[in-house]
Amino acid sequence: MNSNLPPSAQSPSLAGRPAASAKRGRIVAVASGKGGVGKTFFSITLSHAMAQRGNRVLLFDGDLGLANVDIQLGLIPHYDLGSVIAGKLSLNQAAMHYEQGGFDVIAGRSGSGSLANIPLSRLQILGEDLALMAARYDRVVLDLGAGVEKSVRQLARAADTILVVTSDEPTSLTDAYAFIKVTALERPNIDIRIVVNASNSPREGERTYQTLFKACQGFLKISPPLAGIVRRDARVRETIRNQTPILIRSPQSEAAVDVTAVAERLIAG
Ligand SMILES: Nc1ncnc2c1ncn2[C@@H]1O[C@H](COP(=O)(O)OP(=O)(O)OP(=O)(O)O)[C@@H](O)[C@H]1O
Ligand SMILES: [Mg+2]
Numbered sequence: 001m002n003s004n005l006p007p008s009a010q011s012p013s014l015a016g017r018p019a020a021s022a023k024r025g026r027i028v029a030v031a032s033g034k035g036g037v038g039k040t041f042f043s044i045t046l047s048h049a050m051a052q053r054g055n056r057v058l059l060f061d062g063d064l065g066l067a068n069v070d071i072q073l074g075l076i077p078h079y080d081l082g083s084v085i086a087g088k089l090s091l092n093q094a095a096m097h098y099e100q101g102g103f104d105v106i107a108g109r110s111g112s113g114s115l116a117n118i119p120l121s122r123l124q125i126l127g128e129d130l131a132l133m134a135a136r137y138d139r140v141v142l143d144l145g146a147g148v149e150k151s152v153r154q155l156a157r158a159a160d161t162i163l164v165v166t167s168d169e170p171t172s173l174t175d176a177y178a179f180i181k182v183t184a185l186e187r188p189n190i191d192i193r194i195v196v197n198a199s200n201s202p203r204e205g206e207r208t209y210q211t212l213f214k215a216c217q218g219f220l221k222i223s224p225p226l227a228g229i230v231r232r233d234a235r236v237r238e239t240i241r242n243q244t245p246i247l248i249r250s251p252q253s254e255a256a257v258d259v260t261a262v263a264e265r266l267i268a269g
Pocket of ligand 2: 039040041063068143144
């Protein structure tokens, strides 16, 4: 089967080992292709909702270019991924407890600038360390950067489930499809599910999902299920501006309720 793959998909440097945990959905990566579709908001709220349901959760900021989990949470991390990459800290030491949310966070911001140029081999080790660390948690949520570059895909290899977030915009759908395509070529058995975010209504969200689903079925011969539809909600922007999680500031808002439903389905398996 591998001989059908493009050369980039056969690169030995991408042949990472499977995640340490056998349980599907223990490490969930949140990806998108296009930037700005709500990955970080969704990752934070998903982590929070899972923690509220008694799960031990780690949220890992895997956006190597523009990490901003800490900013959305209003956290000032003492340690971050930059220190881990520099060899000053272990991944375990870089985790901090986010008291208000009841989950742990590994911040991605580096005092020394972007982490975008880390070699793939270093990212592979990072992913393996994360998979080992995941054994101490019920769930790890990995907020990825935008794009379909190898660095993003390499980090995503740590995950056993990938949630691909899209909006109804054609650019977002196209980029989500591109991400699914390269990922499915590299990892034919990967559990990919789709999240439609900022949808005007559940019905429109369903249509958006069907568009992407049909492209995946028709061209890639895969059938990614729907993980959930998150409605467009003015509270999202407001809570981000206030650097307070939506499940604290507006727990009854539509977006909060919708992400919580995704979390519940993931927990249920
Ligand atoms: N359900 C929603 N309803 C309304 N607005 C939303 C929703 N989800 C996200 N947004 C808006 O989209 C913006 C971008 O969200 P976020 O930073 O989480 O996206 P991202 O995919 O992580 O971006 P990047 O690719 O830059 O990391 C937010 O500031 C928010 O205003
Ligand atoms: Mg983000």
